[in-house]
Amino acid sequence: MINATNQDRYNRLKKTSTIHYNMEVNQVLSEIMDDFPDKISGMEYFYNKFKPLEIGESLYPKDKKLIASMCIHVPIEIIHALDATAVRICSGAYSADTAGSDFLPAKTCPMVKSTLGALYLDMLPGNAIPDLVINPTTCDQKKKMGEMGDEIDKEFYVLEVPPSKDSEEARQYWQRTIKKLVKKLEKCTGNRLTRGKLKKSIKTIAQAQSEYRRFMRLRKEAPVIFGKDALLIANAYFFDDITCWTQNLAILNDELEERIENNLMVIKSRTPRILLTGSPSIFPNMRTPILIEKLGGIVVYEEFCSSSRMLSDTVAVDEWFLYDMVPAIADRYLKPSTCPNFTPNDDRIRKILLAMDDYKVDGVVYQTFTGCQLYDMEARKIGKALEEAGYPVLNVELDYNPKDSGQLTTRLEAFLESIKDNKRNT
Amino acid sequence: MKKIKIIQYINNSNVSRFRTIIQIAFFVLFVYGGYFFINIGQNLPTFACPYNPGSSGTCYLISAQHNLHITWEQLVSFRGLGFITGLGSFVLFFIIFNKAWCGYACPLGTIQDWITRLRKLTLTRFSHYDEVSFKRLSKVKYVFLVLLILIPLGMSNSFFGLPEISDDMGAPFCQICPGRTILPLFSGDTSQLFIDFTTKTTMVMSSLGILFMALFFVGSFFKKRFFCFFCPMSALQYLFSKIGVLRLVKDGSKCTRCGNCSRVCDVGITAIADDITSKNIVKDDCMMCFKCVEACPEKGALDVKVFNFKIFSSTEEGFFKRYGQGDSLTSKKKKDD
Ligand code: SF4
Numbered sequence: 001m002i003n004a005t006n007q008d009r010y011n012r013l014k015k016t017s018t019i020h021y022n023m024e025v026n027q028v029l030s031e032i033m034d035d036f037p038d039k040i041s042g043m044e045y046f047y048n049k050f051k052p053l054e055i056g057e058s059l060y061p062k063d064k065k066l067i068a069s070m071c072i073h074v075p076i077e078i079i080h081a082l083d084a085t086a087v088r089i090c091s092g093a094y095s096a097d098t099a100g101s102d103f104l105p106a107k108t109c110p111m112v113k114s115t116l117g118a119l120y121l122d123m124l125p126g127n128a129i130p131d132l133v134i135n136p137t138t139c140d141q142k143k144k145m146g147e148m149g150d151e152i153d154k155e156f157y158v159l160e161v162p163p164s165k166d167s168e169e170a171r172q173y174w175q176r177t178i179k180k181l182v183k184k185l186e187k188c189t190g191n192r193l194t195r196g197k198l199k200k201s202i203k204t205i206a207q208a209q210s211e212y213r214r215f216m217r218l219r220k221e222a223p224v225i226f227g228k229d230a231l232l233i234a235n236a237y238f239f240d241d242i243t244c245w246t247q248n249l250a251i252l253n254d255e256l257e258e259r260i261e262n263n264l265m266v267i268k269s270r271t272p273r274i275l276l277t278g279s280p281s282i283f284p285n286m287r288t289p290i291l292i293e294k295l296g297g298i299v300v301y302e303e304f305c306s307s308s309r310m311l312s313d314t315v316a317v318d319e320w321f322l323y324d325m326v327p328a329i330a331d332r333y334l335k336p337s338t339c340p341n342f343t344p345n346d347d348r349i350r351k352i353l354l355a356m357d358d359y360k361v362d363g364v365v366y367q368t369f370t371g372c373q374l375y376d377m378e379a380r381k382i383g384k385a386l387e388e389a390g391y392p393v394l395n396v397e398l399d400y401n402p403k404d405s406g407q408l409t410t411r412l413e414a415f416l417e418s419i420k421d422n423k424r425n426t
Numbered sequence: 427m428k429k430i431k432i433i434q435y436i437n438n439s440n441v442s443r444f445r446t447i448i449q450i451a452f453f454v455l456f457v458y459g460g461y462f463f464i465n466i467g468q469n470l471p472t473f474a475c476p477y478n479p480g481s482s483g484t485c486y487l488i489s490a491q492h493n494l495h496i497t498w499e500q501l502v503s504f505r506g507l508g509f510i511t512g513l514g515s516f517v518l519f520f521i522i523f524n525k526a527w528c529g530y531a532c533p534l535g536t537i538q539d540w541i542t543r544l545r546k547l548t549l550t551r552f553s554h555y556d557e558v559s560f561k562r563l564s565k566v567k568y569v570f571l572v573l574l575i576l577i578p579l580g581m582s583n584s585f586f587g588l589p590e591i592s593d594d595m596g597a598p599f600c601q602i603c604p605g606r607t608i609l610p611l612f613s614g615d616t617s618q619l620f621i622d623f624t625t626k627t628t629m630v631m632s633s634l635g636i637l638f639m640a641l642f643f644v645g646s647f648f649k650k651r652f653f654c655f656f657c658p659m660s661a662l663q664y665l666f667s668k669i670g671v672l673r674l675v676k677d678g679s680k681c682t683r684c685g686n687c688s689r690v691c692d693v694g695i696t697a698i699a700d701d702i703t704s705k706n707i708v709k710d711d712c713m714m715c716f717k718c719v720e721a722c723p724e725k726g727a728l729d730v731k732v733f734n735f736k737i738f739s740s741t742e743e744g745f746f747k748r749y750g751q752g753d754s755l756t757s758k759k760k761k762d763d
Pocket residue numbers: 471472473527528529532533534535536653654655657658659660713
């Protein structure tokens with residue numbers, strides 16, 4: 001609990017951080033919206049989702065509990081079925097990074113620092129005030145951050161993710177974890193999980209996924225949209241109402257289809273096609289994709305837990321009763337996941353290699369946040385597999401501080417140039 | 427364009443519903459066809475049980491047991507030819523549909539699926555087993571297969587100087603087969619439900635027959651296709667599955683190992699999801715029902731083929747039609763993907 005003497009300091013920190021946050025948001029939004037010539041009207045809806053933060057009331061339904069999640073391994077089907085609001089709070093804000101640093105070692109990953117800071121200062125999207133924060137044990141830093149609930153006056157719930165996903169033991173363990181989560185959430189929301197509601201929420205999310213997959217198919221077909229926009233769309237899914245999100249993506253998809261028919265591409269055919277992977281880009285930390293695209297490349301696929309990894313995998317149920325639906329949901333959040341906390345994680349390599357082919361990718365940019373050990377450690381294996389398959393890879397390390405973009409720019413520029421040269425020669 | 431439409435229509439279809447209908451048709455054919463003077467053949471790779479007065483054919487297992495009730499000398503003479511031609515026609519029947527005989531045609535399989543429906547109606551959940559030990563136990567089907575070959579031979583020959591097996595063993599598998607006890611019931615014939623006290627052997631065998639019938643009902647109520655795990659027909663079929671005309675093939679590079687396929691599989695085959703190297707993915711318990719293909723959201727990860735011709739494939743659109751209820755994948759202007 002924040003005591004009275006500190007309250008003043010807290011208020012001041014919150015105020016300055018909010019001002020910084022809004023500056024950051026405005027800056028990034030204007031880059032995304034104004035620095036590119038393409039104007040896709042279907043994107044308006046999604047841009048509007050990232051308005052600057054106004055200190056004040058929460059924008060979420062007051063009569064519903066708000067469950068925050070910190071990773072893609074939290075089954076939101078269950079949260080929705082219990083009539084609660086699900087918000088994913090992983091933060092990309094540099095302005096919240098400083099507040100988080102007070103609680104964590106200096107070398108901590110900026111995403112973890114920023115998320116903790118945003119939680120502490122209540123700087124979450126739409127002024128969300130979580131009733132419960134579900135914290136999956138998908139990396140050591142998040143795990144330990146979850147122990148700071150008391151200090152920041154938030155309730156954390158540890159969701160135990162197994163360290164490996166291949167064995168039957170891991171699967172059983174995870175299924176029990178999810179059953180336990182159901183109990184916890186039932187208690188927290190005061191509602192009971194019913195067959196009808198869970199079925200409905202599975203279908204709602206399946207429709208969102210189906211629309212997202214259609215979006216990805218259009219991107220595969222032709223370069224009709226930039227990666228920075230694709231990332232914003234996926235980021236909006238963190239906190240948007242799912243039905244609205246799906247409807248608006250459908251409108252955008254229709255527009256993109258039309259654009260393909262009229263041959264309205266956002267780039268020229270020679271543009272290097274980039275696959276972006278590694279530590280997740282989360283708004284407003286959009287530096288890498290924006291730079292790539294400003295420097296004359298296009299991101300055609302993001303293998304991120306803030307985008308494709310969150311939205312692609314599906315739930316398949318055999319018997320539509322709770323006894324089969326809950327384990328089916330559990331399976332969906334474990335088996336196809338390519339999160340680097342799992343060992344082995346060859347599925348990630350296979351997924352990237354398949355995307356290289358499917359999306360006709362020219363090169364890979366592998367982004368690691370300073371302090372993010374898991375992605376850093378996988379960079380080597382993935383880089384090797386890609387190089388063996390004949391693709392160029394650029395590893396970049398960055399934190400949330402937007403000031404040190406100089407070196408990043410130079411390296412990306414050189415990388416894109418070399419791809420362009422290659423393309424010209426073939 | 428037309429062709430693409432048809433392919434799209436098929437890939438979006440609900441194969442399980444289609445299967446339910448085909449199963450009923452085959453059930454009527456095999457269980458009542460005899461009344462309409464239909465005779466399909468002697469060596470069917472499925473339980474068309476001749477103990478059932480309405481049967482329109484004969485299960486190969488009974489033919490095989492009869493064909494093998496011969497002495498060594500006969501086996502290598504012209505009577506052995508009976509065995510060879512019997513096996514030959516069994517294989518010919520079998521390879522057309524491959525293991526889909528189990529998923530679509532076998533009356534015992536169909537009855538088990540009906541029992542599963544009944545369970546769902548009673549809102550009873552299926553039981554969980556230690557899958558590893560259950561799979562090990564299910565290798566018993568190969569023991570049954572070997573025994574149903576060796577025992578008839580042992581009735582006419584002496585193995586290693588041991589006395590010949592009593593002729594009371596008759597067709598030994600038939601004596602314990604739930605097909606013999608259950609299928610005639612559908613023709614109103616209860617004459618198989620008895621314990622034969624003539625000799626010790628007949629008593630033991632007919633008691634086992636009743637016991638297996640009870641196990642069949644109880645087991646398949648709690649576990650889908652319980653009997654199939656122990657079925658020697660399935661074991662025999664699997665020996666020839668590789669040359670089947672109908673095939674289930676996987677492209678591992680497109681598979682995310684999401685496990686959708688294995689979790690909807692009635693017989694719990696895990697390799698269908700985890701094996702990313704094999705092309706032919708039919709395992710011994712597989713009944714080629716193709717539920718896995720329906721549940722796979724990755725385009726072209728699983729394909730059903732006749733020779734090399736794709737007849738049903740996994741697609742995103744098909745998946746969401748079946749599992750997402752959504753038709754949002756197909757917008758106003760249809761895109762053929
Ligand atoms: S395994 Fe045996 S009982 Fe089951 S469907 Fe196949 S032939 Fe019939």
